[in-house]
Amino acid sequence: MTNANLFEYLLRLADDRLVLGHRNSEWCGHGPILEEDIATANIALDLLGQAQLLLKLAGETEGQGRDEDALAYWRDESQFRNLQLVELPKGDFAFTVARQFLFSAWNQGFLEALTQSKHEDLAGIAGKALKENRYHLRHSAEWLIRFGDGTDESHRRAQTALDELWPWTGEFSSEDQVDRALLAEGIAPALTPLRPPFEAMVRDITARATLTVPDRPMRMTGGRTGRHTEYLGHMLAEMQIVARSHPGAVW
Amino acid sequence: MSDQWPLWEVFTQPPGGKPHEHAGSVHAPDAEIALQNARDVYTRRGEAVSIWVVPSATIVASAPTDAGPFFDPGNDKPYRHPQFYKVPRGVKVF
Amino acid sequence: MPPEDPAKNKEFEARLDRGETIEPKDWMPEKYRKQLIRMMSQHAHSEVVGMLPEGNWITRAPSLRRKISLLAKVQDEGGHGLYIYCGTETLGVDRAELIDLLLAGTAKYSSIFNYPTLSWADMGVIGWFVDGAAIVNQTALAKASYGPYARAMVRICKEENFHKRQGYELCATLAKGTPAQQKMVQDSVNRWWWPSLMMFGPSDKDSPNNADLMRWRVKQKGNDELRQRYVNLTVPQAEALGVTLPDPALRHDKESGNWEFGEIDWTEFKQVISGNGPCNRERLAARNEAHAAGAWVRDAAAAYAEKHARREQVA
Numbered sequence: 180m181t182n183a184n185l186f187e188y189l190l191r192l193a194d195d196r197l198v199l200g201h202r203n204s205e206w207c208g209h210g211p212i213l214e215e216d217i218a219t220a221n222i223a224l225d226l227l228g229q230a231q232l233l234l235k236l237a238g239e240t241e242g243q244g245r246d247e248d249a250l251a252y253w254r255d256e257s258q259f260r261n262l263q264l265v266e267l268p269k270g271d272f273a274f275t276v277a278r279q280f281l282f283s284a285w286n287q288g289f290l291e292a293l294t295q296s297k298h299e300d301l302a303g304i305a306g307k308a309l310k311e312n313r314y315h316l317r318h319s320a321e322w323l324i325r326f327g328d329g330t331d332e333s334h335r336r337a338q339t340a341l342d343e344l345w346p347w348t349g350e351f352s353s354e355d356q357v358d359r360a361l362l363a364e365g366i367a368p369a370l371t372p373l374r375p376p377f378e379a380m381v382r383d384i385t386a387r388a389t390l391t392v393p394d395r396p397m398r399m400t401g402g403r404t405g406r407h408t409e410y411l412g413h414m415l416a417e418m419q420i421v422a423r424s425h426p427g428a429v430w
Numbered sequence: 431m432s433d434q435w436p437l438w439e440v441f442t443q444p445p446g447g448k449p450h451e452h453a454g455s456v457h458a459p460d461a462e463i464a465l466q467n468a469r470d471v472y473t474r475r476g477e478a479v480s481i482w483v484v485p486s487a488t489i490v491a492s493a494p495t496d497a498g499p500f501f502d503p504g505n506d507k508p509y510r511h512p513q514f515y516k517v518p519r520g521v522k523v524f
Numbered sequence: 525m526p527p528e529d530p531a532k533n534k535e536f537e538a539r540l541d542r543g544e545t546i547e548p549k550d551w552m553p554e555k556y557r558k559q560l561i562r563m564m565s566q567h568a569h570s571e572v573v574g575m576l577p578e579g580n581w582i583t584r585a586p587s588l589r590r591k592i593s594l595l596a597k598v599q600d601e602g603g604h605g606l607y608i609y610c611g612t613e614t615l616g617v618d619r620a621e622l623i624d625l626l627l628a629g630t631a632k633y634s635s636i637f638n639y640p641t642l643s644w645a646d647m648g649v650i651g652w653f654v655d656g657a658a659i660v661n662q663t664a665l666a667k668a669s670y671g672p673y674a675r676a677m678v679r680i681c682k683e684e685n686f687h688k689r690q691g692y693e694l695c696a697t698l699a700k701g702t703p704a705q706q707k708m709v710q711d712s713v714n715r716w717w718w719p720s721l722m723m724f725g726p727s728d729k730d731s732p733n734n735a736d737l738m739r740w741r742v743k744q745k746g747n748d749e750l751r752q753r754y755v756n757l758t759v760p761q762a763e764a765l766g767v768t769l770p771d772p773a774l775r776h777d778k779e780s781g782n783w784e785f786g787e788i789d790w791t792e793f794k795q796v797i798s799g800n801g802p803c804n805r806e807r808l809a810a811r812n813e814a815h816a817a818g819a820w821v822r823d824a825a826a827a828y829a830e831k832h833a834r835r836e837q838v839a
Contacts, residue, residue: 201583209814214458217470224596231592326824329823329824332824333827
């Protein structure tokens with residue numbers, strides 16, 4: 180029983196990073212300026228690296244011989260456990276930056292709490308990810324501020340992005356029996372207490388950006404149990420096509 | 431409104447207490463972004479423990495025509511170098 | 525423009541003969557400056573446009589390790605473009621000007637990037653052939669007389685070695701893989717071999733700029749010599765993989781030690797460098813789109829910086 184819950188949990192964290200890393204990587208070669216192309220690729224590489232570690236650990240936890248590639252390339256979308264927020268198409272650069280900011284702001288508190296996990300390997304990964312996340316947060320927050328307090332156009336784009344993204348953040352802190360079971364074992368942190376500091380950080384940065392946090396209800400979610408938006412299927416079709424076209428091949 | 435960002439010179443300090451070295455340059459609109467860009471462009475391979483970014487326009491440099499008067503006098507004063515001084519064989523100076 | 529002082533020119537050439545490095549504030553003939561701007565900016569454009577053919581496969585990379593490696597490689601290429609643009613700017617030209625010339629289709633970039641990437645195997649073959657050719661070229665340029673260019677080349681060469689190894693390893697994996705993978709890599713080799721030879725440019729006798737560039741120690745070796753070096757390195761590598769290079773005329777000459785090769789199709793080369801290759805239009809369109817879509821971002825950052833500079837002054 181323990182292994183099944185932990186496996187689910189690890190997939191959630193891993194899939195968040197695999198999907199978000201993939202979305203960020205779509206900018207490579209198409210960024211607004213060369214320096215930012217390089218920076219966004221760095222963030223994508225960090226996230227993909229974290230996903231790799233988490234998927235490897237998930238496979239070992241499951242104990243059925245699936246490695247990180249088997250999990251990344253041979254699961255269908257209903258088996259993916261990422262937040263819906265991260266699978267949304269990359270949009271314009273304001274959307275990408277705002278989404279990264281919200282994800283990193285949440286993860287700053289979450290990863291810090293996760294470093295206290297009784298599961299040594301998971302705590303270790305959390306420590307490494309926390310350092311990387313600190314930089315992602317700094318980068319995306321500074322850019323969100325520049326968009327909000329830049330030109331009329333950048334302000335409009337940033338506000339539009341925030342309006343669209345905010346309702347997807349409810350999923351960050353929704354807990355289910357997987358979270359509760361692992362909390363009881365000291366492996367996972369409680370999510371609800373992380374919400375107020377997250378919202379405080381968001382309000383602080385959006386205020387500095389002269390933006391407003393929209394007053395909109397949270398969306399119905401389901402990513403954590405395999406209910407996704409229509410976007411994920413297309414993304415996975417592209418991501419998995421070469422691997423799936425050659426069953427058994429080594430790359 | 432020009433969207434051309436000014437140029438900054440980047441200096442990175444390798445580990446081990448060594449001095450900062452010129453690594454290259456980046457374009458950035460302000461100091462914070464310059465620092466981040468420098469980090470992303472010039473330190474991906476663990477080359478640095480510290481970064482300085484300086485607006486290129488503020489760098490004051492010696493002119494090539496100064497080279498003679500500035501540097502030649504420093505090149506012909508061997509008494510500033512340890513090798514100039516002879517010590518009897520076998521004596522440990524340090 | 526007033527004619528240049530012949531004494532200054534003589535001293536400049538003497539400096540080059542002494543093996544001295546020319547730095548940004550040194551006196552230089554206007555022609556030297558212009559040739560360097562042309563050569564360096566072309567090189568920078570190549571790196572940036574070069575992100576596109578490989579960038580095309582990042583989202584489809586078939587393993588996490590390959591995905592990460594490819595993304596890091598393409599990112600490096602962007603970085604290389606950046607180093608060289610910054611080096612070019614020391615000659616008194618703005619990056620924005622250079623980019624405008626690229627986007628307008630006026631400035632050239634390496635012919636190789638006008639070919640499409642049609643299979644995953646191309647990711648290996650590009651690393652092996654294209655980066656391999658670039659290494660041969662860039663190692664020679666690391667001793668260029670212009671300081672900023674030479675220093676950029678040294679930095680780039682260090683990073684480039686990972687690119688070629690990554691590519692070759694990928695090809696090796698395919699070459700000993702499934703029949704479909706073996707077919708994939710052979711097909712890729714068939715498409716990229718001849719274009720990679722064209723990367724070294726026309727034969728020396730047909731290269732108008734070469735004489736000056738060699739005299740000024742910007743280029744150390746001629747196109748033909750570099751191309752031959754690349755062929756000599758690559759043929760044994762192909763043999764080790766068990767792939768066939770698509771040149772029936774390839775023959776080892778015992779005396780010179782060179783691998784003699786067949787005639788390059790210079791008509792194809794001319795088509796490609798004059799804008800009529802397989803995807804010149806698509807490459808330029810992609811760069812134009814990114815630049816246009818990025819305008820508001822660049823404007824926003826500049827606006828913010830200005831606002832805050834003013835605020836600091838007021839306070």
